[in-house]
Amino acid sequence: MDPIRESLLKVSHQAKLERRGRIIGLFCISLIVIVVAAIFYFVASRGLATFYHDKINLWDFLTKQAWNPGTKDSHGNPAVGALPMIVGSFLVTIFAAIVATPFAIGAAIFMTEISPRRGMQILKPVTELLVGIPSVVYGFIGLTVVVPVIRQLFGGTGFGILAGTMVLFVMILPTVTSMSVDALQAVPRYYREASLALGATRWQTIYKVVLRSATPGLLTAVVFGMARAFGEALAVQMVIGNAALLPHNLVSPASTLTSILTMGIGNTIMGSLENNALWSLALILLLMSLVFNLLIRLIGRKGAMK
Amino acid sequence: MKDYDLTKTAIKTFDPEVQEIALSTDDLHVFYGSKEQIKGVSLQFPRYQISSIIGSSGSGKSTYLRSLNRMNDEIQIARVTGKIMYRGLDINQPKIDVFEMRKHIGMVFQRPNPFAKSIYDNITFAPIRHGVKDKKVLDQLVETTLQQAGLWKEVKDTLHKSALALSGGQQQRLCIARAIAMKPDILLLDEPASALDPISTSVVEDTLAQLKAHYTIIIVTHNMQQAARISDYTAFFHQGVALEYAETKRIFTKPAIQATDDYVSGHFG
Amino acid sequence: MNVKQQDKLATGILYTIAGIIILVLASLLAFILIQGLPHVTWHFLTAPARSFEAGGGIGIQLFNSFYLLVLAMLISVPLSLGAGIYLSEYAKKNWLTSLIRTSIEILSSLPSVVVGLFGFLIFVIQFKFGFSILSGALVLTVFNLPLLTRNVEESLASISSMQREAGLALGLSRWETVMRIIVPEALPGITTGMILGAGRVFGEAAALIYTAGQSAPALDFTNWNPFYIASPLNPMRPAETLAVHIWKINSEGIMPDAVAVSAGASAVLIVAVLLFNLGARWFGQHLYQKMTGTGKKGA
Ligand SMILES: Nc1ncnc2c1ncn2[C@@H]1O[C@H](COP(=O)(O)OP(=O)(O)OP(=O)(O)O)[C@@H](O)[C@H]1O
Ligand SMILES: [Mg+2]
Numbered sequence: 001m002d003p004i005r006e007s008l009l010k011v012s013h014q015a016k017l018e019r020r021g022r023i024i025g026l027f028c029i030s031l032i033v034i035v036v037a038a039i040f041y042f043v044a045s046r047g048l049a050t051f052y053h054d055k056i057n058l059w060d061f062l063t064k065q066a067w068n069p070g071t072k073d074s075h076g077n078p079a080v081g082a083l084p085m086i087v088g089s090f091l092v093t094i095f096a097a098i099v100a101t102p103f104a105i106g107a108a109i110f111m112t113e114i115s116p117r118r119g120m121q122i123l124k125p126v127t128e129l130l131v132g133i134p135s136v137v138y139g140f141i142g143l144t145v146v147v148p149v150i151r152q153l154f155g156g157t158g159f160g161i162l163a164g165t166m167v168l169f170v171m172i173l174p175t176v177t178s179m180s181v182d183a184l185q186a187v188p189r190y191y192r193e194a195s196l197a198l199g200a201t202r203w204q205t206i207y208k209v210v211l212r213s214a215t216p217g218l219l220t221a222v223v224f225g226m227a228r229a230f231g232e233a234l235a236v237q238m239v240i241g242n243a244a245l246l247p248h249n250l251v252s253p254a255s256t257l258t259s260i261l262t263m264g265i266g267n268t269i270m271g272s273l274e275n276n277a278l279w280s281l282a283l284i285l286l287l288m289s290l291v292f293n294l295l296i297r298l299i300g301r302k303g304a305m306k
Numbered sequence: 307m308k309d310y311d312l313t314k315t316a317i318k319t320f321d322p323e324v325q326e327i328a329l330s331t332d333d334l335h336v337f338y339g340s341k342e343q344i345k346g347v348s349l350q351f352p353r354y355q356i357s358s359i360i361g362s363s364g365s366g367k368s369t370y371l372r373s374l375n376r377m378n379d380e381i382q383i384a385r386v387t388g389k390i391m392y393r394g395l396d397i398n399q400p401k402i403d404v405f406e407m408r409k410h411i412g413m414v415f416q417r418p419n420p421f422a423k424s425i426y427d428n429i430t431f432a433p434i435r436h437g438v439k440d441k442k443v444l445d446q447l448v449e450t451t452l453q454q455a456g457l458w459k460e461v462k463d464t465l466h467k468s469a470l471a472l473s474g475g476q477q478q479r480l481c482i483a484r485a486i487a488m489k490p491d492i493l494l495l496d497e498p499a500s501a502l503d504p505i506s507t508s509v510v511e512d513t514l515a516q517l518k519a520h521y522t523i524i525i526v527t528h529n530m531q532q533a534a535r536i537s538d539y540t541a542f543f544h545q546g547v548a549l550e551y552a553e554t555k556r557i558f559t560k561p562a563i564q565a566t567d568d569y570v571s572g573h574f575g
Numbered sequence: 576m577n578v579k580q581q582d583k584l585a586t587g588i589l590y591t592i593a594g595i596i597i598l599v600l601a602s603l604l605a606f607i608l609i610q611g612l613p614h615v616t617w618h619f620l621t622a623p624a625r626s627f628e629a630g631g632g633i634g635i636q637l638f639n640s641f642y643l644l645v646l647a648m649l650i651s652v653p654l655s656l657g658a659g660i661y662l663s664e665y666a667k668k669n670w671l672t673s674l675i676r677t678s679i680e681i682l683s684s685l686p687s688v689v690v691g692l693f694g695f696l697i698f699v700i701q702f703k704f705g706f707s708i709l710s711g712a713l714v715l716t717v718f719n720l721p722l723l724t725r726n727v728e729e730s731l732a733s734i735s736s737m738q739r740e741a742g743l744a745l746g747l748s749r750w751e752t753v754m755r756i757i758v759p760e761a762l763p764g765i766t767t768g769m770i771l772g773a774g775r776v777f778g779e780a781a782a783l784i785y786t787a788g789q790s791a792p793a794l795d796f797t798n799w800n801p802f803y804i805a806s807p808l809n810p811m812r813p814a815e816t817l818a819v820h821i822w823k824i825n826s827e828g829i830m831p832d833a834v835a836v837s838a839g840a841s842a843v844l845i846v847a848v849l850l851f852n853l854g855a856r857w858f859g860q861h862l863y864q865k866m867t868g869t870g871k872k873g874a
Contacts, residue, residue, distance in 0.1 A: 004491065005393040007406050013437075014405035014748040021750025025661030028654045029675055032724065035717055036678040039685065039693045046696070106592030114589050123593060126600050132771070132848045134778025136821045137841045141606060143825055144834055170599065177596075201582040231686025233781040234822050258688050258781075265692060265785060270700065282692055289684050380743060382667060409746035419737040422760050432745035435755070481741070488745055 040286070047283025050276040056080050061280065067244035067260070069274040080277045082257075084246045086284065089256040091161050091247065092236060093229045096168035100176055101222050105211075108180035108218075113192075113206050124181070130174035139238035142167035147239055154251045159241030162250040167235050172225035179224055183217025184210060216303025220296050227292035231285060233258035257281045310544060312345075316562035317551045318539070320350050327391075328353040328492055328522035329374065329411070334388035334398075336369050336378060336546075343369050345546040346388070351492075351539075356514060356523040358533040358554070361543030362574065367526040368416070370543065371494050374524065375411040376404050392492075409436065412490035416497040418477035420469035420484070425452075425461050428469045428480055429487045436488075447487055454517065455483035456509040475506030482513065486521070493517065495525040499532065511536050530570060534558050542566045604845070611842025614835050620843070623793060624820065629832035633840050635791040638807060639708070639814035643787060644777050646712035646810065651719045652769060656758070658720070659727025664739075664753050683721035690718050691782035699786055706813040711787025715776050722775070726768030730761040767859035774851030778844055780818035788813030789823050817844055 050056045056078065064081025072078055107127075111119030146166045151158030187210050195205040211218070241253025242263055261281050268275040320327055329351045336344035343366050351357045359367045369378070376398070378384040390398040397407050420428050429451055430444045438444060448465065452458040457479040461472070469480055478498060485493060495514075499507040514523060514536055527533050533540050534554060541551040542565070550557065550566045561567045568574045622632025666672040694714030704710045734757050742752030758765070791814065794807045801808040815823065821840050824833040 002393055004410055005395060008393070008395055008397065008402050008410075010403060010406070012403045012406040014435075014746065014751065015403050018405070018748035018750050021660075021748065021754070022665055025657050025665055028657030029661045029666075029724075031654060032658055032682065032720055033675055033678045035720075036682045038697065039682075039689070039717075042693060042696050043689065103592055103596055106589055107596045110589045110593040114586060115593075119593070123597065126597070129849065129852055130600055130603070132774050132778070132852060134780065134818050134844050134848070136778070136780045136818045137607065137844055140821055140825060140837045140841055141603065144610075144837075145606065170603065173596070174600075201578050203582040203585040204578060206585075227684055231684075231688065233686065233688040234784075238822065238825055258686065261688055261692070262781065262784065265695070279692075282689055285686050285689050289686060289689070290681065293681055293684050375744065377740060377744060380740070380749075405746050405748055407746075408744055413740075413744040415737065415740060415744075417737060419735070419741040421738065421741065421756050431755070432742075432747060435747055435751055484741075484745070 043279065043282050043286050046276060046279035047286075048280075049271075050080065050273070050280040054078070054273045054276055056273075056277070061277075062086065065246050069277040078273055080273070080280075082277075082281060082284070084244050085255050085257045085260050085281060087246060088161065088164075088240065088254045089230055089258070089288075091254075092164040092168055092240070092256060093226050095161070095165040096172060096229045097222055097226045099165065099169045100173050100225060104173055104176035104221065104225070105180050105218060107177045108184050109206055109210075111181050112184040113202070113210065124178070127174040127177050131178065135171060135232055135235040136238075138167050138171045139235035141170075142235060142239040150251055156251050157241060157253060158251065159239060159253045160249075160251045161240070161247050161254050163239040163241075164236045164254075164256070165250075167239050168229040168232060171232065171235060172229050175228060176221045176225040179221035180214075180218055183214045183221060186217060187214050216299050219299045220303075223292055223295050223299065227289060227296075230288055230292070231258065233262050237262050257285055261285070310549070310563075310565040312545060312547045312549070314563065315547065315549050317348065317548060318350075318553070320352055326353040327351065329524070330391045331370075331374070332389035332391065334370070334373065334386065334390065336366070336373050337385045337387075338369075338381070339383045343546050344373070347543075347546075347548045349541055349548055349551055351522060351524055353522050354518060354520075355538040356518055356525060356536055357539040357541065358537035359524065359526045359541045359543060360528075360530060360533050360569070362569070363528075365543040366546040367543050368496050369546075370548075371496050371524065371526050372413075373398075374492075374494055375408050375413055377413065379404060409488055410491040411494065412485040412488050412492070413494040414478075414481050414485050414496065414498050416500055418474055418481050418501065420472070420477050420480050422468065422470055424466045425469050425472070425480060426465040429484050432484070433487055451483040451487045452480075454486060454513060455479040456513050457483060475502040475509075478502055479506070479510060479513070482510065486517065490521065492522045492524065495523065497526050497528055500528060507532070530558075542569060544569075607838065607841050607845050611838035611840070611845075614839030615842055619839055624791060624836075626830060629830075629835075631830070631832075631836060633817060633820060633836070633843070635794055636815055636817045636820040636840070637843070638794070639787070639791060640777060640816040640818070642807065643708055643711050643715065643783075643814060643816055644773055646708060647715035647719065647776050648769070648773055650712060651716040651723055651772075654716070655720055655723035655727050656765075658724040659731060660753055660758075662724065663728040663731040664749055664757075679721045679724060682717070683725070687718055687779060687782040690714060691785050693717070694782065695785035705811065706786065706788030706790075707811045708787060708814045709810045711783050711814060711816075712810070714782050714786040715779060718779065718782050719772050719776055723768060723772050726772070727761075727765055730764030730768065731757055733764065734760050763859040763863040766862060767855045770851055770855035770858060774848050774855075777847055777851065778818050780816070780822050783816055783819050784822070787816060787819070789815050789819055791815040791820070 051058050061080055061082055063083055065083050066079040066081045067084060068079040107123060111123050142163055146163050147158035150163055191209050191213060192205055195209045236256050237259035240255060240259055242255050242259050243253035244255050244260060247254035261278055264278050327350045332348050334344055334347045335342060347370060361367050372378050373386045374390060378386055386398060389396045426448055429448045457476060499510050537554045540554040540557040541548050544565055550561055550563045557566060558570050619632045620637060621634040623635050625631030691714060694710060698704045698710035698713050699706060738756055739752055742756050792812060795805040796807055798806050799808055800806050817840055821837045824830045825837055
């Protein structure tokens with residue numbers, strides 16, 4: 001008998017290892033997928049209970065301004081209007097993005113186009129380090145520096161949308177900057193060379209050629225920063241004042257979805273309307289993070305098509 | 307480029323009673339996605355002989371060679387049909403244990419690819435994984451294979467240094483040593499000397515000539531002199547078809563097919 | 576204004592922006608370190624916290640942070656390795672794989688509060704782990720897995736496919752080839768990613784306030800039996816971490832020296848992040864040199 005021939009028809013040790021390895025890998029990856037599905041299932045089932053179980057009108061929830069789920073309004077309906085938090089979240093996010101974008105892109109241009117050596121030696125390590133700074137530290141600085149300064153300048157308590165914006169601005173700046181740097185670096189060198197060879201100045205080249213072809217990447221960076229800002233909880237919660245009121249100005253205490261959520265969830269009883277209403281806020285956060293994700297994908301696809 | 311008639315072929319066949327066949331393919335096709343790159347190749351490789359495969363770039367030599375030990379399994383879009391006969395078995399079917407098969411049909415690649423480990427570990431790595439534990443046996447294996455690959459003298463004092471510190475030619479000979487450390491039945495080599503200087507090349511060629519006593523060797527080469535020097539049989543590939551297969555002398559002196567003639571005389575294309 | 580002037584102006588503005596950013600970021604770091612470091616004494620680092628009087632430390636919180644980190648990494652490193660290997664080596668290009676990638680992407684972009692609330696619901700309540708180190712470690716795993724997995728996958732993908740072919744052609748399974756050849760070669764990248772992940776976990780608070788809890792009961796550092804209630808190693812005890820501590824004393828506002836303690840604790844956190852960062856770089860490079868034999872010592 002030919003032993004080699006026989007061995008080819010058996011299952012070798014390596015084949016068994018292979019099967020075991022594949023199963024181990026599949027197990028790990030399935031775990032992640034299951035966790036994601038479970039997060040969606042649990043948050044959605046809790047968050048939707050407000051509407052199905054407690055019969056709150058979805059439209060009222062999104063548009064009413066009174067948030068006090070434990071009490072009832074003059075008509076005997078529970079006060080679960082989430083508008084102040086929704087507005088608060090969007091305001092701080094959009095303002096932070098508006099402030100951060102020029103700084104981030106400016107810094108990125110500086111690092112890639114103007115002074116790569118100094119930029120890469122100083123600015124890059126610093127931004128990378130700052131990406132890793134815990135958000136509570138930003139919150140603490142906001143509380144001890146930003147809030148008092150705002151109080152000095154504008155009166156009032158100092159807590160509010162402005163303080164939240166400032167904290168989030170500093171928080172997302174490093175992330176947006178380093179993603180913008182990646183986007184600019186992805187622009188092929190010969191684009192710049194071609195433009196400069198045609199007699200364009202450096203700024204014209206940056207503005208008309210580099211920025212234009214890096215637009216999808218820069219947009220992705222900004223949206224990514226917004227997603228982080230929208231989901232940030234503790235840093236904002238420490239400086240925004242946490243009053244579930246529609247903000248009248250930028251320096252009056254306000255709130256975001258995340259701040260009310262972190263404040264409230266420990267003080268309510270599972271299954272009560274107060275608790276379910278908070279889960280509905282969490283559901284909005286979840287859906288918004290999906291929206292940001294989708295946006296980034298759309299930008300990526302548009303960019304790839306060009 | 308001239309259009310050659312791909313249907314007119316001259317393929318030598320062997321009488322298994324007279325000449326033992328180590329490996330053969332029967333109507334082998336390879337597809338990458340929907341593109342057919344090997345279009346029905348049937349060749350027999352006799353035992354303890356060196357067969358070389360020549361042909362222009364892109365003619366499918368590597369693709370054919372890689373399918374012989376089913377390395378194309380690892381390319382997702384690749385599909386291989388037809389028979390690959392080895393020891394009376396068609397090894398191109400799922401029930402064959404592909405890992406066991408590759409122990410017996412070893413391969414050396416065009417670009418040297420040593421592991422980022424020491425020279426010693428490069429050679430002993432696979433034998434250890436396949437169950438050889440005895441330190442003495444392993445030491446002996448390292449010495450004999452390195453000697454067979456013509457590398458022993460150069461590295462015997464630096465066996466525990468990183469293999470990545472070797473020159474390209476040394477790395478390739480290490481890869482050959484690593485392949486023969488598995489004591490394969492058949493050795494497939496894909497342009498093993500293309501990255502080597504002339505001296506390393508001739509060392510490798512001598513090595514192959516010596517290995518012939520115990521191994522069946524199939525070698526892809528771009529270098530016609532090399533094929534003429536070392537091989538007993540030569541196959542000429544063109545556009546995914548084996549147009550001619552015969553004794554090497556015959557291929558280089560009086561080929562039966564016009565395309566072969568043009569190729570070996572340098573009038574090709 | 577002609578194009579030359581425009582160019583000058585733009586360059587000036589860009590320099591200003593870069594300057595402002597450096598200034599903001601530098602003063603941020605300086606503020607924390609100058610405010611904080613003077614408070615960081617041996618007593619501060621080891622003493623337990625005090626709620627209503629000044630002079631408390633962060634000893635227990637610091638220990639909790641490290642213990643939680645170790646547990647979380649113990650769970651998430653093997654899981655992310657398995658998942659990353661699967662994605663880079665086994666996953667076929669099909670809808671299932673793209674679904675998996677999408678889920679990982681989504682998980683990595685979820686706000687950490689949401690992940691924390693999920694952990695609260697599942698681990699604390701459903702599985703009845705209560706506010707505990709275990710719940711915290713599990714939630715940190717969820718939080719960390721997508722980024723670690725992606726890092727493992729990218730590190731593996733950066734290793735040439737010729738190395739895989741070399742292993743496979745010797746009759747080794749893909750699994751052994753990956754575990755013993757590819758993973759060791761990708762180790763510098765993988766380690767760097769893991770250390771950075773550890774830094775992220777170390778500073779995370781939002782996911783922990785409702786899982787690991789907000790209290791730090793006194794620990795008996797003489798009894799290391801994990802089943803003993805006050806043992807530092809007991810995984811079922813609630814464990815306020817350093818980051819949670821900063822948040823809590825600032826939102827409660829009852830600790831008289833909350834600002835000083837927070838500054839000290841923040842400085843410790845930042846120094847830790849700094850160390851994680853430098854450690855990741857150094858370790859990655861060191862490993863790389865050691866493996867490729869390009870270092871002084873060789874391999
Ligand atoms: N992994 C792959 N996916 C798709 N097409 C491939 C792949 N590998 C090879 N091909 C195609 O198959 C054809 C044959 O390639 P092959 O590498 O076998 O040629 P070759 O004869 O070895 O050439 P060379 O002498 O340049 O090595 C080529 O057209 C090549 O583009
Ligand atoms: Mg080839």
